[in-house]
Structure formats: C-alpha cells, structure tokens
Amino acid sequence: MPGHKLGRGIPAEFQLNPTMLDLTEIPGMDDLHFPKEAIRDAQELAAKAFGAQKTYFLVNGSTCGIHASILAVCRPGDKLIVSRDSHKSVITGMMLAGVSPIYIKPHFEKQFEISGIAETDEIEKALRENSDAVGVLITRPNYYGICADLQSIVDITHSYGKIVIVDEAHGAHLHFNKSLPESAMKAGADISIQSAHKTLPAFTQGAYLHINPGRIDLDRLEFYLSSIQTSSPSYIIMTYLDIARAIMEKDGKRLLDTLLESIDWFKDSMRNAEGISVLSEKLIMMGKLDKTRLVINTKNIGKTGFEVERILRQEHNIQVEMSDINNIVCIATVADTKKDFESLSFAVNKLASRFKGLPPLADIMVRDMVIPKQGAALNEIRHGKAFKLKFKESCGRTSMSIITPYPPGIPAICPGEVISQDAIEYVNSIIALGGKVTGLSGDGEISIVL
Numbered sequence: 139m140p141g142h143k144l145g146r147g148i149p150a151e152f153q154l155n156p157t158m159l160d161l162t163e164i165p166g167m168d169d170l171h172f173p174k175e176a177i178r179d180a181q182e183l184a185a186k187a188f189g190a191q192k193t194y195f196l197v198n199g200s201t202c203g204i205h206a207s208i209l210a211v212c213r214p215g216d217k218l219i220v221s222r223d224s225h226k227s228v229i230t231g232m233m234l235a236g237v238s239p240i241y242i243k244p245h246f247e248k249q250f251e252i253s254g255i256a257e258t259d260e261i262e263k264a265l266r267e268n269s270d271a272v273g274v275l276i277t278r279p280n281y282y283g284i285c286a287d288l289q290s291i292v293d294i295t296h297s298y299g300k301i302v303i304v305d306e307a308h309g310a311h312l313h314f315n316k317s318l319p320e321s322a323m324k325a326g327a328d329i330s331i332q333s334a335h336k337t338l339p340a341f342t343q344g345a346y347l348h349i350n351p352g353r354i355d356l357d358r359l360e361f362y363l364s365s366i367q368t369s370s371p372s373y374i375i376m377t378y379l380d381i382a383r384a385i386m387e388k389d390g391k392r393l394l395d396t397l398l399e400s401i402d403w404f405k406d407s408m409r410n411a412e413g414i415s416v417l418s419e420k421l422i423m424m425g426k427l428d429k430t431r432l433v434i435n436t437k438n439i440g441k442t443g444f445e446v447e448r449i450l451r452q453e454h455n456i457q458v459e460m461s462d463i464n465n466i467v468c469i470a471t472v473a474d475t476k477k478d479f480e481s482l483s484f485a486v487n488k489l490a491s492r493f494k495g496l497p498p499l500a501d502i503m504v505r506d507m508v509i510p511k512q513g514a515a516l517n518e519i520r521h522g523k524a525f526k527l528k529f530k531e532s533c534g535r536t537s538m539s540i541i542t543p544y545p546p547g548i549p550a551i552c553p554g555e556v557i558s559q560d561a562i563e564y565v566n567s568i569i570a571l572g573g574k575v576t577g578l579s580g581d582g583e584i585s586i587v588l
C-alpha cells in the first residue's frame with residue numbers, strides 16, 4: 139500500500155496535480171463536517187457504489203472511523219465483544235470510550251502459523267455470557283486475508299439485539315467482485331470501516347465508513363467523526379476517495395478479474411518452488427480467503443519472512459507489505475500488472491533454488507495467541523497514573539502501554555493486562571529476529587499502572 143502503487147492504478151484522466159486540489163472550505167467546495175454540496179454528493183455516490191445506506195469520507199484513516207464508531211455506540215463502562223486480533227486503533231478506541239473489552243481468541247491457523255478467523259460459536263458464547271454487551275467488533279479480513287463467516291456472526295449478534303461493527307480496513311475492494319468474500323455491508327453489518335488507501339487506488343489516510351440502516355444513532359456518530367477529525371480535511375484525500383469510488387464502480391469487476399487471473403498465474407508458477415507455499419483457501423482450516431492477499435510461507439527454505447523481505451528489497455527491488463517470522467505478505471491491488479507478478483515469481487523461485495537444502499526454521503518461534511490476564515479495566519486506568527519499568531523486569535505487572543509487534547500490528551499486551559514471562563519472551567524474540575515493536579521506549583521501558 140498505498141493501493142494506487144505510485145499512481146499506476148490511477149487512469150490518466152484522474153492524474154491530477156495535488157497542488158491544484160489542495161483547497162479549503164471556500165464557496166463551492168462544501169464542508170466535510172456539514173456536507174451539503176459536492177462532498178455530500180460524493181458520499182452519496184460512494185454509499186450507492188459500496189452498497190451502504192450512508193457513507194462518510196474519512197481523512198484520518200480507518201483509525202478515526204474505528205474511534206468514532208466505538209464512541210458513538212458505547213458509553214463509559216459498557217462492554218464490547220472484540221476479537222483479540224484487533225488493530226491497536228480498536229484498543230485505543232475502547233480506551234477513549236472507557237469500554238471494557240470481552241476478548242474472543244481467534245482461531246490459530248497451524249500450517250502457516252498465523253491468526254485465523256473469529257469463530258461464530260465463540261462470539262455466540264460471549265453474547266450468551268454477556269447479555270449487557272453493546273455489540274461485537276471484529277476485524278475482517280485479517281492481515282492475511284482470512285475472512286470470518288460474517289453472515290452468521292451478523293445473524294447471531296442481531297438476534298441478541300446487538301450491533302456489529304466490522305474493521306474492514308483490508309477489505310475496501312471486496313464489494314466489487316463476486317469471486318471475493320462478501321463485504322461487511324452485504325453481510326448486513328451495521329458499521330464497516332475501510333482503509334481505501336490500502337486496497338483501492340486512493341491516497342494514504344483516505345478511508346470510508348459505511349452504515350447499514352436501523353441500529354446506529356447517526357447524530358452521535360457524526361458528532362464524534364467531527365470531533366475526532368481535523369477541521370481542515372484534505373481535499374486531496376477526499377478527491378481521491380471519490381476517484382477510487384469512480385474507478386471501482388465503473389471498472390472494478392473487470393480490473394479485479396484481471397488481477398485474480400494474474401494471481402492464479404503466480405500461484406501456478408510457484409508449483410516447482412521447493413519449500414515455498416502460498417496460502418490458499420484449501421490450506422486454511424476455517425473461513426474464506428481474500429485471494430488478492432498473497433501470503434508466502436518461507437519456513438521450509440530455512441529463511442524468516444524478515445530475511446526474505448530484505449533480500450527481495452535489496453536484490454530484486456520488490457517491497458512486500460509485511461513479513462513475519464514464517465511468511466511474507468503482499469497486498470495486490472488493481473494497480474498491479476502481470477509484469478509485477480512475473481517479477482515476484484522470478485525472485486521467489488530464485489530464492490527457493492538458492493536456499494534449497496537448508497533445514498526448515500525451527501518450530502520454536504511462533505505461538506498461538508495467548509490472551510493475557512486482565513489486571514485492571516480500561517475504564518479504571520485511563521485516567522490513572524503510571525510509571526516506567528524495564529520491559530524485561532515487568533513480569534506480573536499491569537501494563538499501561540500497548541505493546542505491538544510489527545508485523546502484524548496486533549497488540550501482544552494491551553493496557554490493563556498483566557504482563558507474563560511468556561509475553562516478554564515472545565516480544566523479545568520478534569525484536570531479535572528483526573521485527574519492530576512499538577510501545578516500548580528507546581531504553582526498552584514499558585509504562586506500568588501505578
């Protein structure tokens with residue numbers, strides 16, 4: 139990302155000079171916070187194109203849409219059922235709103251050692267046990283393109299009279315091709331938040347928030363969207379949200395068909411790459427797969443995803459989206475061409491022959507997600523005091539920090555959770571292997587609840 143891939147996904151007629159778009163709320167330019175003219179029209183066109191009752195343009199990424207959604211739906215002290223593989227914006231949103239999370243542990247996909255779907259049965263159990271919860275927030279697709287069975291989650295959650303919010307940051311393209319898993323709006327979710335900039339030809343920070351009718355108080359939502367977003371929204375970002383909509387509405391199906399053909403070709407070209415496997419729906423135990431997300435497992439060529447990412451960049455001029463210990467992950471969008479897949483295929487095949495015969499990576503490094511013990515409620519600690527402590531000495535303490543290993547950007551320790559020795563070792567192993575961790579100071583310190 140960004141999904142326009144250096145502008146290649148944007149047709150010539152939409153290659154506009156950004157300095158000529160960078161305007162403000164002068165007459166004729168409308169106002170994102172009180173839209174009555176062009177922005178209202180553009181949002182209405184987006185709602186129609188994405189199958190929503192109403193769509194809001196976001197200029198601060200999915201992050202602000204997630205924050206506003208949680209603030210609009212929950213009141214301090216409310217419970218929200220949340221899949222624990224959430225992005226940190228979900229955790230910070232709950233903290234801002236003073237919400238108590240009921241975490242669901244997602245299924246673990248053993249073969250690729252990655253996080254899988256939030257299971258409907260687990261969500262139903264949480265709904266049964268927490269009749270006072272306001273609703274369910276799940277991430278779908280996850281970073282690896284794996285999609286939970288949203289239709290059944292929506293049906294069950296609605297049967298309990300609760301709200302479904304979908305962090306669809308990685309799924310803005312899903313609506314435009316029937317070979318892909320259905321979009322959150324199609325499945326009947328109440329709110330979906332999509333990072334247009336990740337999978338569509340839109341600019342960084344551009345995102346949409348879509349609504350299905352009935353359960354959401356739009357006045358409250360609009361109040362929070364307006365409070366959280368800048369009073370000087372970028373017309374460059376908004377213009378390209380409109381342009382991305384126009385491209386996908388007019389041509390999305392054909393462009394995605396072509397992309398899926400190239401991806402099929404790529405997967406086929408990996409057949410003889412010894413030690414390499416590419417994630418497919420057949421290889422996951424549960425859920426559906428967004429086929430545009432390429433997850434390439436490198437464990438059996440004896441190289442971590444981090445090392446392969448570095449080699450691809452330095453030796454082949456290919457930048458992947460992310461890597462983890464065993465995999466590299468590429469976001470493919472309608473801006474990618476067959477030539478891009480040929481380059482990737484050439485490079486990965488070359489790696490496979492170069493490292494042939496190396497022993498596979500040991501199994502020791504990846505673990506199933508462990509949900510830490512809750513030491514204090516988010517609502518209690520959000521105004522509380524904290525002190526710093528060396529992370530390696532913090533076992534047994536309650537964290538005030540969000541410790542997020544990248545990839546994949548899913549917090550290993552959230553505020554209010556008790557830090558275990560296992561979590562310390564897991565985070566340190568990611569650092570040692572070349573991953574990045576946010577939430578620790580430069581001196582390796584963590585904030586602890588006083």
Ligand SMILES: Cc1ncc(COP(=O)(O)O)c(C=O)c1O
Pocket residue numbers: 198199200201202224225227277281305307308333343345547
């Ligand atoms: C699952 C998920 N949700 C939300 C976000 C936040 O999106 P944005 O960067 O558009 O604010 C991300 C960003 O990586 C993400 O991966």
